[in-house]
Amino acid sequence: MESLDDVIDAMIADRVIHRHRRKWLIALAVVVVLAVVIWLTGGWKEHKGRSVPTLTAPVTVEAGRFEFGFTSAKIIRKPKGEYSKAETRLEVYLDIKNIDDEEQTSTYMSGGLLKLVVGGGEDPIDSNGATCHDELGYVFVYGLPSESCSAKFEVPVDFDAKEVEIGVMGEQYDAASELTGATDDKYWGAETAISVVRLPTTIETEEK
Amino acid sequence: MKLYRPATVVIGVIFVLLGGLTRLGEPEQVFDKQDRVVTSGTIGEELEYGDSKLTITRMRFVKSFQADESDDKMVQTKGIFVAIEYDAVRGGKDPGTNSVMLRADGGSVYEPVTEVIGDSVSFPEPGFAQTGAFVFEVNPADVTGLTFYLKRTQFFNSLAQDLSIDLAVPSEEIAQRSIDGAADEYVMPDETTRVAE
Numbered sequence: 029m030e031s032l033d034d035v036i037d038a039m040i041a042d043r044v045i046h047r048h049r050r051k052w053l054i055a056l057a058v059v060v061v062l063a064v065v066i067w068l069t070g071g072w073k074e075h076k077g078r079s080v081p082t083l084t085a086p087v088t089v090e091a092g093r094f095e096f097g098f099t100s101a102k103i104i105r106k107p108k109g110e111y112s113k114a115e116t117r118l119e120v121y122l123d124i125k126n127i128d129d130e131e132q133t134s135t136y137m138s139g140g141l142l143k144l145v146v147g148g149g150e151d152p153i154d155s156n157g158a159t160c161h162d163e164l165g166y167v168f169v170y171g172l173p174s175e176s177c178s179a180k181f182e183v184p185v186d187f188d189a190k191e192v193e194i195g196v197m198g199e200q201y202d203a204a205s206e207l208t209g210a211t212d213d214k215y216w217g218a219e220t221a222i223s224v225v226r227l228p229t230t231i232e233t234e235e236k
Numbered sequence: 237m238k239l240y241r242p243a244t245v246v247i248g249v250i251f252v253l254l255g256g257l258t259r260l261g262e263p264e265q266v267f268d269k270q271d272r273v274v275t276s277g278t279i280g281e282e283l284e285y286g287d288s289k290l291t292i293t294r295m296r297f298v299k300s301f302q303a304d305e306s307d308d309k310m311v312q313t314k315g316i317f318v319a320i321e322y323d324a325v326r327g328g329k330d331p332g333t334n335s336v337m338l339r340a341d342g343g344s345v346y347e348p349v350t351e352v353i354g355d356s357v358s359f360p361e362p363g364f365a366q367t368g369a370f371v372f373e374v375n376p377a378d379v380t381g382l383t384f385y386l387k388r389t390q391f392f393n394s395l396a397q398d399l400s401i402d403l404a405v406p407s408e409e410i411a412q413r414s415i416d417g418a419a420d421e422y423v424m425p426d427e428t429t430r431v432a433e
Contacts, residue, residue, distance in 0.1 A: 041239075053243060133337075133345040134373070161311070163350040170344055171375030172315045 082193070082224045091198030091222040093128035094137060097174060101192050101227040103183075106234045118144060118181040120194055120227060124158055125174035130201045130214070132170045144181045145193040145224060152195055155179035191228050198222040272388075273395060278402045285386070285399055287327030288359055292384055293367070294321040295403050297418035301371050303351045305423055311351050311371075316415055318346075318372045319422050320384060320403075324357055325365040325432045333389045338372050338403075341381035346372045352424065357386060365432040369424050379411045 066072055083089065085098040101120045108114040124137060136157065143152035160166035160177035168175065197219040277283040282291045296319045300310045311317075318338060334356045338346040348355040348370045360366040374382075386399040405411045 045239075045241075056243070056247075131345065132343045132378075134347040136350070162309075165350055167347055167350050167373065169315055169346060169373045169375055171378055172313075172373070175314075 078224065080195075080221045080223050082226060085225055085227040087225055089196050089223050089225065090127065091141070091196045092201075092219070093126060093130070093135065093199060093216055094141070094168070095125040095127045095174065096142075096196060096225075097123035097125075098194070098225045098227060099123070099176075101194075101229045103187065103189070103229050103231045104234060105231065114185050116183050116185050116187050118183050118187070118192060118229070120155070120179045120181070120192075122177060122179065123174040124160070124168060124177050126168035126170045126172070128170050128216075131216070134167050134169045136165045136167050139179075140219060141197045141199075142179050143195040143197065144183070145195050147193075153181050153183065155181050188231075189229055191226055194225045194227065196222045196225060272398050274398045274400050276400045276402070279384075279404055281401075283399055283401065285397060286331055287329050288331045289325040289327070290357060290386070290399060291323045292320060292401050292403070293323050295319070295384075296422065297414045298371075298422035299418050299420050301422040301424060303424055304426065310421065311349070313373050315374055316376045316379075316418060317349070317422070318374050318379075318382070318403075319369060319424070320372070321367065321369045321425065322357060323365060323367050324359050326359045326362050328362050331359045334386050335389060336370060337385050337387070338374065339381075339383045339385050340374070340378045342378035344375060344378040346374045349373050358427070360429050363432055364429055366427060366429045367425070368427045371422070371424065376411075376415050379405055379415070380408050381405060382411075 085100065088095060088097040090096075099121045101118060104117050104119060106112075106115045106117075120142070126135065128135065139155045139157040142155040144155070145152050156179065157165050158168075158177040158179055160175045166175065166177065198221075199216040200218045200220065201214050201216055202218060203214045275283055275285070279292045279295055282289050298317045298319050300312050301317055301319065302308075302310055320338075336348065336356055340346075349372065352369075352371050355370070358366060358368060382403045382405040384399075384401040384403055386401075388396040388398060390396045405414065
């Protein structure tokens with residue numbers, strides 16, 4: 029049998045829980061709605077002016093474990109085929125060298141290290157990585173001379189520009205933050221913007 | 237009475253999800269040297285890897301290579317290629333996944349070239365043996381003390397075994413002689429599988 033004390037306790041607990049229930053629910057709903065609104069409107073972005081130098085091609089940039097020697101850029105239009113859509117891509121030609129003095133390790137260039145700066149507050153477009161000797165994801169050997177490569181950017185079909193700007197990201201050789209406490213070993217990561225390179229473009233239309 | 241109302245449960249679930257989100261910020265690969273055992277050997281020697289076995293059967297310096305016979309593209313280099321052929325005998329236990337690299341005395345670490353698909357020793361099903369090959373692009377100025385290194389991929393902090401196989405390039409003089417005598421062309425052999433003896 030439930031004693032009277034238990035019943036009274038239960039009643040008091042019920043009251044306490046119910047007292048500010050509506051306020052709490054409204055507060056929670058407001059937070060959720062705010063989060064959804066911010067998420068839908070493109071996040072909490074702080075727009076800063078450009079804080080890295082802008083260079084003009086041909087130029088050589090050292091960024092993290094790579095040295096990029098930019099030469100030229102080409103907008104390539106692929107006309108609409110019977111079964112395929114029209115496509116436009118931007119190809120940037122550059123010489124890449126592995127200058128990883130820290131680990132002296134062979135590695136490929138990840139696409140995120142080169143970004144096409146679109147401007148107008150839009151997100152930059154990542155490259156697809158480096159293609160050298162017709163091989164995407166070419167492995168660069170430390171200590172060997174640079175290889176001539178190209179990097180491809182998927183751009184909108186009507187993309188047109190006399191000049192494009194490519195953002196160069198460089199990795200840092202550092203250990204993980206002490207907060208996560210994972211390891212003291214240093215590794216390449218944490219890409220930061222190093223510079224922006226301006227390249228004049230030529231336009232080419234592919235034959236079907 | 238109801239202590240756990242849906243709102244309470246939802247808040248609990250949100251905290252659990254937040255905990256999961258913070259883990260996404262952690263580094264992808266965490267390797268700790270204290271939990272690795274390295275078994276050393278030389279080229280031609282059969283090394284125990286768990287209850288599997290690995291032998292590096294052949295090592296050659298080559299100036300260019302073909303990924304397979306039907307491919308008519310010869311891959312060229314500004315350095316030199318090192319071709320490695322292996323023979324892997326699978327034991328009963330799962331040897332797990334691994335990655336391979338070459339290490340030299342000068343501190344260079346070389347990874348397999350892009351044209352070759354797969355950068356790990358593939359162990360067949362238990363009771364079978366497999367042969368395969370890798371090609372590494374290397375810097376001719378740093379090949380002394382060249383060692384083939386097999387690193388077991390670890391996801392948890394458990395004891396892992398690595399293999400370190402000396403490829404018999406003891407001095408700069410021998411390295412230079414091997415590079416001068418490098419074959420012009422090399423065709424990567426197909427992988428073969430057979431029943432282990």
